[in-house]
Amino acid sequence: MTDASTKTRFTTVQRVLHWLMAIGILAMLFIGVGMVSTIGRQYVPLLLTHKTLGIAILVLALVRLVVRFISGTPPLPADLPEPMKLAAHLSHLGLYALMIGMPLIGWAMLSAAAYPIVLYGGIRLPPILPQSDTLHALLWSAHYYLAFAFFALVLMHLAAALFHGLVRRDGVLETMLPGK
Numbered sequence: 001m002t003d004a005s006t007k008t009r010f011t012t013v014q015r016v017l018h019w020l021m022a023i024g025i026l027a028m029l030f031i032g033v034g035m036v037s038t039i040g041r042q043y044v045p046l047l048l049t050h051k052t053l054g055i056a057i058l059v060l061a062l063v064r065l066v067v068r069f070i071s072g073t074p075p076l077p078a079d080l081p082e083p084m085k086l087a088a089h090l091s092h093l094g095l096y097a098l099m100i101g102m103p104l105i106g107w108a109m110l111s112a113a114a115y116p117i118v119l120y121g122g123i124r125l126p127p128i129l130p131q132s133d134t135l136h137a138l139l140w141s142a143h144y145y146l147a148f149a150f151f152a153l154v155l156m157h158l159a160a161a162l163f164h165g166l167v168r169r170d171g172v173l174e175t176m177l178p179g180k
Contacts, residue, residue, distance in 0.1 A: 007072055007073065007074045007075070008074055008171075008175070009074060009174070009175045009176075010071075010073065010074065010175050010176055011067070011071045013067055013071070014064070014067055014068065014071060014176075015176055015177075015178060017060060017063065017064045017067065018064075018176055019178070020060060021057060021060050021061065021064065021099065024053055024056060024057050024060070025057060025099070025150075025154060026154070027053060028050065028053050028054060028057060029147065029150065029151050029154070031046055031049055031050045031053065032050060032147055034046050035047055035050055036144070048118070048119070048120065049120075050106075051106070051110075051117065051118075051119055052119040052120045054102065054103040054106050054107075055103055055107070055119060055125070057099055057102075057103055058099070058100060058103035058104065060099075061096065061099035061100050062100065064099075065096065074175045076088060076172065077168075077170045077171065077172065079170075080170070087160075088160070091153060091156060091157060091160070094153050095153055095154075095157060098146065098149070098150045098153065101146070102143065102146060102147070102150060104128075105139055105142055105143045105146065106143050107125065107128055108128050108129045108135075108139050109136055109139035109140050109142075109143055110127075111127035111128050111129040111130075111131075112129045112130070112131060112132045112133075112135040112136035112139055113131070113133075113136040114127070114131040161173050161176070
């Protein structure tokens with residue numbers, strides 16, 4: 001593992017994973033809104049895209065966790081108040097929990113409904129839960145409401161990044177930006 005005290009930026013791999021996932025997660029949230037607001041012919045392609053992107057996000061999040069463990073992270077500024085440091089750590093924990101949990105809940109929800117989990121390219125995923133209408137309804141509600149929490153957390157993450165970059169100007173934003 002890299003010594004975090006000497007690290008001033010995230011690695012190129014960490015930054016690429018971050019921005020790929022940011023695009024994917026924002027797309028996923030808007031695709032999800034589109035899915036629940038239509039019963040038209042757009043529903044099936046949106047669902048296929050949503051499932052495929054969800055599994056891609058799950059895989060990328062797991063890769064990202066491994067890379068984070070191996071590469072470490074730059075330290076937060078020494079003068080950052082402790083409550084803000086705690087908020088940063090908790091928000092990252094929440095983001096990782098949702099990046100991993102939301103796709104798993106979606107997969108479990110489809111499994112409980114006995115729906116086939118088919119992704120782009122005809123890739124089929126096995127069910128991870130037995131068929132259960134009650135469990136399907138519970139997981140659907142969890143997936144639906146956690147999506148709002150995820151969106152709120154993404155907005156807070158963006159607001160915090162802009163706060164660090166535009167107000168505090170403490171270098172936190174620059175640790176994840178492309179370039180030198």
